Amino acid sequence: MTFPRPRAIVIGASAGGFQALRTLFPVFPEGFPVPILVVQHQPTHGSGPRGCSLLALHCRLPVREAMDKEPIQSGHIVFAPPGYHLLVEPDFTLALSTDPAIHHSRPAIDVLFETASDVYQAGLIGVLLTGASQDGTAGLQKIRQRRGMTLVQDPQSAESPFMPRYAIAHGAADQVLPLSAIALTLKQLGNVQHE
């Protein structure tokens, strides 16, 4: 497969997502040369430590919640904070918004995917994992329009198959893969040298 090294990876997950991300994240080696931006649907008023700090324990890359206007960095995994949409600005910084929820979600996967695709164009990989929402499909379609690559978790391997199935049914998936194959693909894409 010939695809140049991506300029960014965006990942969307909903119900069952934390478990899936726990499987995915350990595959990234230290110094992974691509930034990774994540929307995981979660309740705004949770108690206990935030999901992303728990995931940091399973990962060699730094994991944190996004701050508004921070520069996007390769080899960092950055989550949308609960209650905020996460967006990519044309100067490769992150932005947040408190605009209304989309598909009942804030953060919404579509908002991250669409704004990242505006900026990274064909250099973007979009990954949609387990979930029970329609969120993410429009975003993947946008990434495909711009000739980026979209990977969707095989619904049979997803804890909650609705979200990936919805994306596949709407022609938003370039490849449908089980989680382990998604992990391997992302790792390999990171190893590709820039042309």
Next chain:
Amino acid sequence: MKSEAEIENLEIRLLLETIFLRYGYDFRQYAQASLKRRMRQCLSECGITLISEAIPKVIHDRTFLNRLVHALSVTVTHFFRDPLCYRALRKQVIPLLATYPFVTIWHAGCATGEEVYSLAILLREEGLYERVRIFATDINDHSLQIAKEGIYNINSMIESSQGYLDSAGKGALSDYYHSRYDLARIHAALKENIVFAAHNLATDHVFSETHLIFCRNVLIYFNKELTNRVLLLFEKSLVAGGILCLGSHESLSFTAVENRFIPISRDQRIYQQKVGP
């Protein structure tokens, strides 16, 4: 050869320039990604496919202009958003404010008013409300009107009850409104010391001798230049040792005023202006 995306960016620039030159509303320094999303959505609801089609329409059609300005500037919020921020205010900021005989607060970007009434409730419970004046400002006239009326959907109030309790509230949120059918009307007593006014952070000037500036989830809509302009405006508006409270994911790092403030609650993004040079 320009790409499709570059052409769209060009159209957006022309439209924003047109709105500014024709009416003086300045969205040219808003953060682009969310502005673009809002613009696309508003135009598609108006049946407009190409952004440039909106240019002649915005010049000649005031109703359309109002609709677009509303879509670009509206923000949504709720009572006691981020309860931990209010808790930190109670614990760390109220004692500082209590040392002044009279306290001026500027809530910049008050939207539909939920957070300014939350602040008023907190000040009342901490015994400070009688010597406070709150200036609550927003660019969006429609939002400001809702804020002034202080009438909200009862369900949103009920949903915010937990936030009120988590903010270390001393009673119940329902102590502060009358409900009738599906509406909740904020008690008039809470409005007494609040002055609602139109103010445009992109073009308007300072407030003087302010002790606390409350500006949460507003700067996220501005680009770096405008954010710096606004932060310098805040710095000039505050008394020495005055307090600036930002949203929980906003920061003064890498801004023009970074060295002028010290964090007093790092987690909750509450800063105090340094005294002296």
